[in-house]
Amino acid sequence: MRILVTGNQGYLGSVMVPVLQAAGHDVVGYDTGLFADSVLGAAPTDPPTIRKDIRDVQPSDLEGFEAVIHLAALSNDPLGALEPQITHDINHHASVRLAKAAKEAGVRRFLYASTCSVYGAAGADAVKEDSPMRPVTPYAESKVRVEGDVHDLADAEFEPVFLRNATAFGASPRLRADIVLNNLVGHAVLSGRVLVLSDGTPWRPLVHAKDIAEAFSRCLTAPRDAVHAKAFNVGTEANNATVAQIAQEAQRAVPGSTLDITGETGSDPRSYRVDFGAIRAALPGYDASWSIADGARELAAAYRSAPLTRDGFDGDFVRLKVLQRKQEAGLLDAGFRLR
Numbered sequence: 001m002r003i004l005v006t007g008n009q010g011y012l013g014s015v016m017v018p019v020l021q022a023a024g025h026d027v028v029g030y031d032t033g034l035f036a037d038s039v040l041g042a043a044p045t046d047p048p049t050i051r052k053d054i055r056d057v058q059p060s061d062l063e064g065f066e067a068v069i070h071l072a073a074l075s076n077d078p079l080g081a082l083e084p085q086i087t088h089d090i091n092h093h094a095s096v097r098l099a100k101a102a103k104e105a106g107v108r109r110f111l112y113a114s115t116c117s118v119y120g121a122a123g124a125d126a127v128k129e130d131s132p133m134r135p136v137t138p139y140a141e142s143k144v145r146v147e148g149d150v151h152d153l154a155d156a157e158f159e160p161v162f163l164r165n166a167t168a169f170g171a172s173p174r175l176r177a178d179i180v181l182n183n184l185v186g187h188a189v190l191s192g193r194v195l196v197l198s199d200g201t202p203w204r205p206l207v208h209a210k211d212i213a214e215a216f217s218r219c220l221t222a223p224r225d226a227v228h229a230k231a232f233n234v235g236t237e238a239n240n241a242t243v244a245q246i247a248q249e250a251q252r253a254v255p256g257s258t259l260d261i262t263g264e265t266g267s268d269p270r271s272y273r274v275d276f277g278a279i280r281a282a283l284p285g286y287d288a289s290w291s292i293a294d295g296a297r298e299l300a301a302a303y304r305s306a307p308l309t310r311d312g313f314d315g316d317f318v319r320l321k322v323l324q325r326k327q328e329a330g331l332l333d334a335g336f337r338l339r
């Protein structure tokens with residue numbers, strides 16, 4: 001299948017593209033390369049990539065593709081909170097424009113990278129796909145809006161699928177250090193200390209980047225009836241963990257490191273446990289099998305084998321900081337467009 005992957009040069013895209021290629025797909029990327037140089041270890045080999053902002057996408061960019069995997073976004077909460085309008089423009093408005101362009105160009109399947117953050121501050125029960133969505137950040141709000149608007153485009157020829165990923169973890173050639181396990185293991189390796197600036201009680205479902213890639217790969221070829229216009233939580237109940245449990249796994253992966261849970265009240269109200277039964281039922285044989293412990297060990301090994309410094313870790317791999325640095329250097333304008 002010929003597939004266009006937006007955001008292919010990001011953290012998840014750099015893991016997903018080889019998985020899609022190994023499944024026999026012909027992959028073309030679409031990315032402005034905001035984090036293309038945030039490389040940990042050996043640089044990945046990118047597929048042919050259209051270097052263009054998704055805010056400028058045209059139906060002609062989508063011609064000849066059977067499917068689109070849409071990952072490109074400003075991908076986290078702090079960034080969204082700082083720049084809510086730009087988050088809205090890229091994550092919501094441009095995503096709907098992309099979906100409309102894809103439909104116009106005759107693309108059949110459109111896989112959208114949504115997030116379990118759409119559930120926000122949920123109650124005690126594990127959330128399912130039909131649970132109320134209570135987004136608490138502009139980032140999560142943008143994802144809810146895309147799901148709604150793109151769902152409206154579904155018809156006999158256009159098959160959108162919404163994959164609500166848990167928070168990712170694990171090694172990627174293009175690392176992100178601003179997601180919880182990657183961050184905690186990095187600090188354990190670099191400073192010998194795992195520090196949690198809250199009481200550690202909020203629930204965070206986690207999933208390995210490779211398990212996300214596998215879910216997308218299987219959704220490409222799943223029968224229409226199994227996935228058409230549906231949303232799926234992507235992850236596993238085994239990785240519904242509290243921040244304190246995640247921190248313990250980070251500490252265990254780095255012998256000699258210490259764990260410090262300060263007990264301060266966190267500013268992040270997200271807390272949710274997630275039910276992942278629907279994706280297992282829709283994609284027979286699919287199971288997100290990477291445990292948090294295995295991911296923590298994988299990350300520790302990747303960090304140790306790379307020439308990594310604390311400043312580099314906190315600067316080169318934190319999305320918000322990279323964007324601010326590129327703006328200061330005149331490489332990006334105020335709207336995060338390439339100059």
Ligand SMILES: NC(=O)c1ccc[n+]([C@@H]2O[C@H](COP(=O)([O-])OP(=O)(O)OC[C@H]3O[C@@H](n4cnc5c(N)ncnc54)[C@H](O)[C@@H]3O)[C@@H](O)[C@H]2O)c1
Nearest residue numbers: 007009010011012032033034053054072073075113165168
């Ligand atoms: N990583 C996670 O924990 C996680 C969890 C749930 C959902 N998601 C979603 O998965 C997707 C990928 O996440 P990621 O962690 O790989 O993020 P990332 O920041 O590493 O990658 C995003 C990619 O999109 C590109 N991009 C951003 N704005 C663009 C624009 N205007 N035009 C063209 N390209 C643009 C960037 O250059 C980058 O390569 C995002 O939509 C994110 O919201 C990620």
